[in-house]
Amino acid sequence: MVNREMIGKALSTFTYEVDRSKIRELALAVGDPNPIYQDVAAARAAGYPDLPAPPTFGTVLSFWGNRRGFITFRELNITQPNLVLHGEEEYNYLAPIYAGDTITGTLTMTGVDEKQGRTGSLEFVTFEFDYINQNGAAVLKTRQTAVIRQEVAK
């Protein structure tokens, strides 16, 4: 069972330097060839000061930024990552993120809900990440629901 005492508490605070290479790599991995994510000259010609973060760049912030991810899971008593599925993801964009920015993130577990699934009991755990940039401006808020299976489906 997920440790409910951690609900509402900040689990991790971390800082990440947004690097052009990670923007390029994420865009290529999702198959988006738009030059604004690859080529600084093309991004500038399109009016951006540098490469802009693609829509799902928050994933890079949450994993490469929050290097304690799996440690946090263990602290929450989520011991088997392969029993964790991703239920929902929501991004709220508050200001642009560009290569060269330094982003600070805070991770909070906001709730745990238990439901009976087809293959046994499931826990729906919600997490929120709040991100600010080097100027203290809020840039991104994300909300994530993880579905924790208690046992392997037969």
Next chain:
Amino acid sequence: MIETQSKLYFEDVQVGDVLPPLTKPPVAHNLFVRYSGASGDFNPLHTDPAVGLAGGTGGVIAHGMLIMGFLGHFVSDYLGGPLPLSRFGVRFQSMTRISDVITCSGTVTKKSEADEPGFGLIEVTIAATDATGDKKASGNFVAKLPKR
């Protein structure tokens, strides 16, 4: 700041508009490995078939965020870049496996005034579906578009 940058204007969008669909190449095991490195999500459920089998998913499955990344490409193409987005959310409904062919689709469901003068909001329902019609993820986005 170029938050106004968009190839789309509010007046160009109508409720009921269907976005140009985007079909991705069949997903491959190699893509899951590549996406793990790009995103930093190294859960072996996505890369190690033995772990996938032990976890009851029948082998490796795609990261949900890879599928949302496909939708992000689709949305970024429609909007002319990422900056008009104000909200983007999906629910993951079924697992994506090797060889699945994902198509992203969307329909404009709402137009409204933005708080900021000179801008309007559009809301678009989106989905990622495989070739058999199985929905992998669905949700919506809200974008702030300039008025002419």
